[in-house]
Amino acid sequence: MRPEFFNHLLLISQFELKRSFATRKGILSLVTFAVFWYFILLYPLRFAAELLLQEKGLRQDFSFFDFIGFGSIQHWPIPEFGVFWQFALIIFPMLSITLAADQTCSDRERGTLRFIVLRCSRDSLFFGRFTGVMVIQALLISATALSTLALVLYRDATLFSLALPDLLTITVNLILAVLPFTAMMAALSAMVKSARQATVWAILIWTFLAGIISGFAYYLPALTFFKFLVPGYQLSDLAQLSGWQTLQLAYVPLLQSFILLTLGRWIMIRQTL
Amino acid sequence: MKSPIIHCQQLNHAYSGKVALSDVNFELVPGEPIGLVGPNGAGKTTLLSILSGFLRPTSGTVRLFGHPPGAAQLIGKVSALPQDAKLDPSFTVIEQLVFYARLQGLVKQQAIFEANRVLEEFSLKEAAHEKPLVLSHGMAKRVAIAQALIGKPELILLDEPTAGLDPVNVRTIRAIIAEQSSATTFIISSHDLAELDRLCRQVLLLENGIMQAEKIGINDQLAATRFITLQMETCPALEVIAKLQALKGVLQVTNPQKNEFIVAYDPDLQPHMDLQLMQCINTHHWQYRQLSHGKTLEEKLFFRDVHPT
Numbered sequence: 318m319r320p321e322f323f324n325h326l327l328l329i330s331q332f333e334l335k336r337s338f339a340t341r342k343g344i345l346s347l348v349t350f351a352v353f354w355y356f357i358l359l360y361p362l363r364f365a366a367e368l369l370l371q372e373k374g375l376r377q378d379f380s381f382f383d384f385i386g387f388g389s390i391q392h393w394p395i396p397e398f399g400v401f402w403q404f405a406l407i408i409f410p411m412l413s414i415t416l417a418a419d420q421t422c423s424d425r426e427r428g429t430l431r432f433i434v435l436r437c438s439r440d441s442l443f444f445g446r447f448t449g450v451m452v453i454q455a456l457l458i459s460a461t462a463l464s465t466l467a468l469v470l471y472r473d474a475t476l477f478s479l480a481l482p483d484l485l486t487i488t489v490n491l492i493l494a495v496l497p498f499t500a501m502m503a504a505l506s507a508m509v510k511s512a513r514q515a516t517v518w519a520i521l522i523w524t525f526l527a528g529i530i531s532g533f534a535y536y537l538p539a540l541t542f543f544k545f546l547v548p549g550y551q552l553s554d555l556a557q558l559s560g561w562q563t564l565q566l567a568y569v570p571l572l573q574s575f576i577l578l579t580l581g582r583w584i585m586i587r588q589t590l
Numbered sequence: 591m592k593s594p595i596i597h598c599q600q601l602n603h604a605y606s607g608k609v610a611l612s613d614v615n616f617e618l619v620p621g622e623p624i625g626l627v628g629p630n631g632a633g634k635t636t637l638l639s640i641l642s643g644f645l646r647p648t649s650g651t652v653r654l655f656g657h658p659p660g661a662a663q664l665i666g667k668v669s670a671l672p673q674d675a676k677l678d679p680s681f682t683v684i685e686q687l688v689f690y691a692r693l694q695g696l697v698k699q700q701a702i703f704e705a706n707r708v709l710e711e712f713s714l715k716e717a718a719h720e721k722p723l724v725l726s727h728g729m730a731k732r733v734a735i736a737q738a739l740i741g742k743p744e745l746i747l748l749d750e751p752t753a754g755l756d757p758v759n760v761r762t763i764r765a766i767i768a769e770q771s772s773a774t775t776f777i778i779s780s781h782d783l784a785e786l787d788r789l790c791r792q793v794l795l796l797e798n799g800i801m802q803a804e805k806i807g808i809n810d811q812l813a814a815t816r817f818i819t820l821q822m823e824t825c826p827a828l829e830v831i832a833k834l835q836a837l838k839g840v841l842q843v844t845n846p847q848k849n850e851f852i853v854a855y856d857p858d859l860q861p862h863m864d865l866q867l868m869q870c871i872n873t874h875h876w877q878y879r880q881l882s883h884g885k886t887l888e889e890k891l892f893f894r895d896v897h898p899t
Binding site: 321324325328329332335336340342343424427428429431432433434435436437438439587589590 | 639642643644645646660662665666668669670672674675676677678680681685686689690692693694695734737
């Protein structure tokens with residue numbers, strides 16, 4: 318790998334950060350997300366955490382959270398993080414599909430990528446855009462995790478040292494969880510003509526492909542392996558875990574991302590710009 | 591002998607089975623601007639896209655400065671104006687040009703200087719902080735050409751650089767190409783043959799994806815048969831042909847379009863054919879508009895079957 322690869326990767330990912338944090342369109346999306354997150358934090362997350370605390374105090378046999386299938390929330394020492402974990406595992410993969418849908422497609426259709434590939438390799442472009450989108454998501458995840466920490470400290474400031482390891486675990490886990498979704502969108506974006514097409518394909522892959530594979534695997538169990546390749550395969554198992562246990566499944570998104578990025582790079586190298 | 595900057599061997603490309611380039615072989619050495627002409631659908635944009643690394647050929651070999659298109663060694667050395675490519679609408683012109691310059695390896699200050707330099711060359715300083723969507727077609731085209739000049743590359747591929755531009759901007763672009771052609775080799779694809787006639791000493795002709803074997807030289811001073819193109823004001827064509835045909839040394843007179851005559855002559859028999867023609871025009875009280883040596887590029891390219899008898 319040539320030294321300019323990393324320099325180009327850095328420049329391209331910085332440009333993507335600028336697109337998200339310093340352009341009108343980017344700022345508008347961020348403000349929308351901030352408002353959306355504010356309401357999640359203020360209502361469902363805060364109320365659920367309060368309910369959980371009340372349940373813990375009552376020590377009753379019946380739990381509302383067990384009833385609705387979110388019993389694992391109770392394993393987290395700080396209830397806010399338990400609720401945040403459940404919310405984030407649904408929200409961030411979906412956000413990733415939207416946020417990462419237009420990594421290269423509209424620029425390719427407009428011809429903008431031609432100006433760029435005259436000056437850097439397609440590898441730098443593909444991985445640079447992917448890195449940029451991943452950094453943006455990592456920042457958003459960190460911001461939401463920190464806002465949850467603020468909510469915890471608002472309730473009880475002495476929980477800071479107890480909350481810190483959970484904050485770190487959740488942040489790392491969520492970044493890992495969105496990794497294969499971003500890689501899938503990078504591959505789809507290199508293939509299709511618009512962000513909308515990429516999103517539609519992602520939803521089809523995410524929902525139907527898993528169902529189809531399960532159907533076939535019923536008759537031929539060897540095919541079960543292919544379910545492993547669908548991004549988010551580990552999410553339902555992950556939701557049942559808490560604390561550092563959540564990293565037990567880290568190999569799944571890492572492996573999925575490696576396979577999807579290899580496929581995306583293959584498409585990008587062959588794509589007409 | 592200069593080493594070739596472009597080497598194409600048995601280059602083929604097909605779009606879903608439809609042949610766009612067929613067995614294209616050629617070599618170009620650095621120097622004066624080179625024209626690339628051909629009718630619509632001849633494969634000009636396909637060829638330039640392959641040379642720029644935007645498109646992978648179906649088969650064949652392409653080398654630019656000894657490297658395949660898109661190779662890291664070509665960054666900063668080869669640039670292009672892609673046809674119909676637009677800048678990112680989210681960023682200002684200067685932000686994007688600085689970004690491109692930085693990708694070419696310039697540090698931030700150099701990149702800002704270089705981006706401003708190319709914009710200034712095209713009188714685009716006032717558009718530097720605008721977003722591409724507010725630019726007129728002509729301005730956007732000039733910005734797209736300006737980006738190709740960043741870092742003074744050795745080879746620039748221009749696909750239809752003057753299409754849609756007004757005469758003043760066409761003149762600016764022609765002047766910039768002429769000025770930079772001592773250090774940079776330009777390959778210009780265009781339908782504007784008069785423009786290529788002015789700029790290029792050599793022209794490549796593509797027809798139906800096939801590169802014509804001979805490169806057409808603009809300078810034919812050493813040829814055994816020479817030509818003079820005569821543009822007249824309204825005149826009796828048949829009489830003009832008859833009178834010119836009778837002049838000493840004239841081999842053939844053709845009238846390819848209204849009021850335009852091409853005189854083929856033998857320079858050994860009459861080295862001062864231009865003077866003889868002027869005398870003939872004067873004698874018959876005809877009015878002429880322009881007399882130029884050689885044939886127009888259009889005649890050379892598309893009416894090559896007209897030979898003197």
